[in-house]
Amino acid sequence: MSREIASELERDPVYLVRTPAFDGPIELLLTLAQRAEVDLGAIPLASLTDDYLRAIERERPPLDRLAAFLVIGARLVQLKAAALMPQAPVGEEEDLQAWEDAIKGRLEEYKRFKELAENLMRRHASGRFTFAGLLEPDVIPQARVQVSLDALASAFQQVLDRLPPPGPVTVEMEQVSLADKLEELRQMLVRQPQLNFTAVFRHARTRLEAVVTFLALLELIRIGEARVAQVGAFGEISVYRQEQSNEA
Amino acid sequence: MTAVVETATQVRDTAGLTAALEAVLFTLNRPVTVLELQDILQSTLPDIEAAAVSLGQALAGRGLFLQRHQDQLQLVTDPAQADVVRRVLRPEYPSRLSPAAYETLAIIAYRQPLTRARIEEIRGVNCEAVLESLEEKGLIEETGRLEAPGTPRLFGTTMKFLQILGLSSLDELPLPPQSASTSS
Numbered sequence: 001m002s003r004e005i006a007s008e009l010e011r012d013p014v015y016l017v018r019t020p021a022f023d024g025p026i027e028l029l030l031t032l033a034q035r036a037e038v039d040l041g042a043i044p045l046a047s048l049t050d051d052y053l054r055a056i057e058r059e060r061p062p063l064d065r066l067a068a069f070l071v072i073g074a075r076l077v078q079l080k081a082a083a084l085m086p087q088a089p090v091g092e093e094e095d096l097q098a099w100e101d102a103i104k105g106r107l108e109e110y111k112r113f114k115e116l117a118e119n120l121m122r123r124h125a126s127g128r129f130t131f132a133g134l135l136e137p138d139v140i141p142q143a144r145v146q147v148s149l150d151a152l153a154s155a156f157q158q159v160l161d162r163l164p165p166p167g168p169v170t171v172e173m174e175q176v177s178l179a180d181k182l183e184e185l186r187q188m189l190v191r192q193p194q195l196n197f198t199a200v201f202r203h204a205r206t207r208l209e210a211v212v213t214f215l216a217l218l219e220l221i222r223i224g225e226a227r228v229a230q231v232g233a234f235g236e237i238s239v240y241r242q243e244q245s246n247e248a
Numbered sequence: 249m250t251a252v253v254e255t256a257t258q259v260r261d262t263a264g265l266t267a268a269l270e271a272v273l274f275t276l277n278r279p280v281t282v283l284e285l286q287d288i289l290q291s292t293l294p295d296i297e298a299a300a301v302s303l304g305q306a307l308a309g310r311g312l313f314l315q316r317h318q319d320q321l322q323l324v325t326d327p328a329q330a331d332v333v334r335r336v337l338r339p340e341y342p343s344r345l346s347p348a349a350y351e352t353l354a355i356i357a358y359r360q361p362l363t364r365a366r367i368e369e370i371r372g373v374n375c376e377a378v379l380e381s382l383e384e385k386g387l388i389e390e391t392g393r394l395e396a397p398g399t400p401r402l403f404g405t406t407m408k409f410l411q412i413l414g415l416s417s418l419d420e421l422p423l424p425p426q427s428a429s430t431s432s
Contacts, residue, residue: 110370116358117350119422120413125344128327128414130313131337133277 014068015052019043030072033079034096040080049073071103147230147237155237156214159201163210176209181216189226189241197228197237265291265299266306273314273323279407282319304416316417317407327414345385352378353387357409357421361391361402379403387412 013025021042022029032038052069075096184203188195200217204210217239220226227240268289273280280288285296300321304314313326325333345353352375355367368375382388391404405418415421 106370106372110372113351113354113358113370116354116422117347120354120357121345121347121350123413124350126414127330127334129330129334130315130324130327130411130414131330131333132322132324132411133274134337 014065014072015055017043017048018051019048026069026072026076030076030079033076040076040083045073045076045080147228151230151237152228155197156210159198159204159210160207163204163207176206176212178212178216178219181209181212182219185213185216185220186225189220189239193241195239197239200239262295262298262302265289265295266302269296269299269321270303270323273321277323279317279320279322282321285321313416315407315410315415317405317410318418320407322407324411330414346378348375348378349382352382353405353409356382356388356403357405357418360404363394363400363402365400367403 013027015026017024017026017029022032022038029038029043033040052073056066078096185200188200201210201213204213217226217228221228225242227242228237229240230237269285272285272288282293282296282300285291286293289296289299291299300314300316304316307314307326311326311329313324315322315324348371351371352367355370356362359366364375364379367379379388383390386406386408388403388409389406390401392402393399394402410417
């Protein structure tokens with residue numbers, strides 16, 4: 001009996017296999033199977049597994065024993081599968097060795113990272129954070145009017161010019177209230193938080209209505225509910241909805 | 249003696265550039281890439297690197313702290329002042345992540361950039377949910393795509409990762425594991 005086999009027998013076996021073809025510790029079964037000294041074909045691995053599952057139900061072995069069985073079992077299954085393959089490559093044992101080394105390497109790598117992870121956890125738990133400044137860049141207030149007054153005025157003039165020339169004078173009391181226009185504009189900005197300047201006047205049919213709309217826009221800017229900006233010189237002026245700041 | 253490209257009229261020595269860097273980082277109050285800084289400070293990369301080193305040294309023992317993550321710089325509070333700052337800000341901060349999250353973070357921190365497949369190879373389990381949650385917390389981000397079939401996403405840590413650990417840079421991470429598996 002080789003030293004290897006003797007040492008397998010000395011160890012507390014992970015599991016004792018009791019089948020007609022083989023009777024002894026599962027470690028020994030694996031060692032012999034790797035040397036092709038036992039015919040795995042004669043050992044029903046499925047029922048062996050079933051027996052083992054019943055055994056662990058009763059005994060509840062520690063986790064390392066379960067893991068050891070899993071590793072041995074997986075290798076037995078692999079060996080048997082290889083034997084069943086018609087063109088099973090020779091040198092299985094070497095492959096298994098490589099496979100075992102790969103697994104070991106991976107486990108060691110994982111263990112290292114586990115230690116590092118604990119290190120990170122301790123560091124994190126120590127609460128020695130660093131903090132950025134309180135103001136988020138986008139909280140820094142922006143100018144409400146980013147368009148020159150002249151540009152705003154001339155854009156409004158263009159709107160007026162686009163309206164049909166005043167027809168024959170019809171005297172008619174027109175009711176356009178600033179409050180209504182304010183509300184209308186607010187609604188427009190809720191539906192569409194960015195509007196072209198001209199779109200603001202879409203519904204204005206008369207000069208008076210356009211003027212009141214313009215006043216309403218100025219009022220919204222003043223109270224901080226809207227903001228106007230122009231991309232470049234002569235660019236289209238845009239009206240933006242401005243979130244109300246809670247302070248002040 | 250220095251052969252600085254004098255594009256602007258002002259010629260700055262390292263002290264001047266360091267002060268300018270500090271001012272810019274203070275106002276921007278976010279991670280700023282060295283590339284951006286080159287543009288903002290009208291300076292060269294080596295000069296900015298030198299200024300960053302000098303700013304980091306100048307801040308030693310002060311309330312502010314220079315953090316560097318890859319090519320980004322940010323001015324933050326010193327980790328030694330975390331308690332007092334927290335008292336002022338009272339920010340809600342998650343004091344703990346799951347063990348799986350720390351493991352994944354550690355793997356990414358030391359091996360970045362790397363793919364989810366590589367992380368799962370090391371951890372031996374599916375990491376989709378953990379990665380998603382770390383990404384949501386802003387501790388990791390996609391840093392690019394691997395030039396391989398399917399161009400899988402590559403993950404790396406973020407500035408926020410340094411912030412929750414109070415590190416000045418990734419170089420400060422404790423004992424990096426011997427990169428045994430650099431091959432494969």
